[in-house]
Amino acid sequence: MKKWFALLSLALCALTLSACGGGAGAKGSGGSPAPKAETPAKKEAAPAGKRALVVYFSRADENYNVGYIEKGNTKILAEMIAEATGADTFEIKPAKPYPKEYTPATEVAKKEKNDNARPEIVGAMPDVSGYDVIFLGYPIWWGDLPMPCYTFFDKVKLAGKTVAPFCTHEGSGLSGTDGYIAKATGAKVAEALEMKGTTAQKSRDEAKKEVLAWLQKLGYLK
Numbered sequence: 001m002k003k004w005f006a007l008l009s010l011a012l013c014a015l016t017l018s019a020c021g022g023g024a025g026a027k028g029s030g031g032s033p034a035p036k037a038e039t040p041a042k043k044e045a046a047p048a049g050k051r052a053l054v055v056y057f058s059r060a061d062e063n064y065n066v067g068y069i070e071k072g073n074t075k076i077l078a079e080m081i082a083e084a085t086g087a088d089t090f091e092i093k094p095a096k097p098y099p100k101e102y103t104p105a106t107e108v109a110k111k112e113k114n115d116n117a118r119p120e121i122v123g124a125m126p127d128v129s130g131y132d133v134i135f136l137g138y139p140i141w142w143g144d145l146p147m148p149c150y151t152f153f154d155k156v157k158l159a160g161k162t163v164a165p166f167c168t169h170e171g172s173g174l175s176g177t178d179g180y181i182a183k184a185t186g187a188k189v190a191e192a193l194e195m196k197g198t199t200a201q202k203s204r205d206e207a208k209k210e211v212l213a214w215l216q217k218l219g220y221l222k
């Protein structure tokens with residue numbers, strides 16, 4: 001079976017330098033007016049006096065090594081984090097859904113990365129001013145964050161905020177995305193959590209243990 005890191009190194013040869021999502025100049029997001037700030041779904045508890053928001057992107061349907069799934073791998077971790085910390089949640093949703101089949105989805109994503117695109121995302125963006133920490137979740141796509149995350153960064157200013165990244169992948173690890181986030185947002189980036197998507201999807205007890213250990217280390221358990 002093809003491994004992601006082998007695929008990725010081939011693909012990276014084909015990418016132009018300017019295609020790197022990690023900090024390249026933003027393209028316009030389509031010129032639509034900024035919608036009014038949304039108040040994310042509220043929870044009652046707060047982690048040790050801190051207000052936390054979980055922002056995540058995740059794709060269900062067919063994925064690598066897991067077949068067709070109802071809930072994306074990263075979303076599973078996002079829900080664990082929200083439950084453990086009492087954080088509010090906000091999902092980054094693309095206006096145009098990705099193909100349900102895995103290979104066509106990878107092709108769309110590769111083109112978006114090559115083009116340094118900023119795919120439209122739906123809904124009102126959250127007002128992050130009242131949050132002490134933003135947990136930011138995403139799958140690794142072509143060694144980077146999915147491009148809708150960069151659309152989110154263009155719309156929601158995270159400079160000076162503390163961002164704690166968590167990602168799922170199938171072999172590439174964090175792929176330097178903590179650095180890409182720092183560069184794209186100007187946020188203070190905390191130690192990230194990376195986990196195989198198959199672990200999140202199929203070994204939930206193990207996944208939860210890792211999530212709780214990470215939250216404990218960062219001091220964000222409620």
Ligand SMILES: Cc1cc2nc3c(=O)[nH]c(=O)nc-3n(C[C@H](O)[C@H](O)[C@H](O)COP(=O)(O)O)c2cc1C
Nearest residue numbers: 058059072073074139141142143168170171172197
């Ligand atoms: C478009 C696309 C690109 C991907 N690129 C990579 C990659 O570069 N490295 C890797 O290890 N896994 C890669 N994967 C696998 C995903 O990172 C992994 O399945 C992840 O857990 C999916 O999370 P989600 O269900 O929350 O979207 C890719 C998957 C897709 C659909």
